[in-house]
Amino acid sequence: MAVFNFWVQLAVMIVSAIISYALAPKPPSPKPAALADFDAPTAEEGRPIPVVFGTVWIKGPNVLWYGDLRSVPIKKKGGKK
Template identity: 70%
Template sequence: MWYVVAIVVTALLSVALMPKPPAPKPAALEDFEAPTAEEGRPIPVVFGAVLIRGANVVWYGDLAAEPIKKKSGKK
């Protein structure tokens, strides 16, 4: 019977002393690989279906980070 109590106590201690994981940081615009428009950047020449990361485009719109201020799920 004492071994059951010892197992429960050690399990509770291990959960209580477990280190907390760090909070994840929110994604920023730098984390995404959006196409860019830069003067003087070389234009790759490819044949067939090829994935080009960070393609060079003429115009891509006005990108801006807007924080979400509305809380949902609670009434």
């Protein structure tokens, strides 16, 4: 009788795990970041250059170059080597 009870409990556990996996909410897949998502400072002609003493936060800095921001598609398939 104890062996039968074990198999019943095991079957109930497996069925409940399958049902909970099937009914679980699927999270939305995240969108890849685009260049428009970055808030990089820009360089404009005629913009005043602030004089800063100490450590302060500048709202609109005038930056000439800000990294190599471009997107490169991944063309390799993963998994098998």
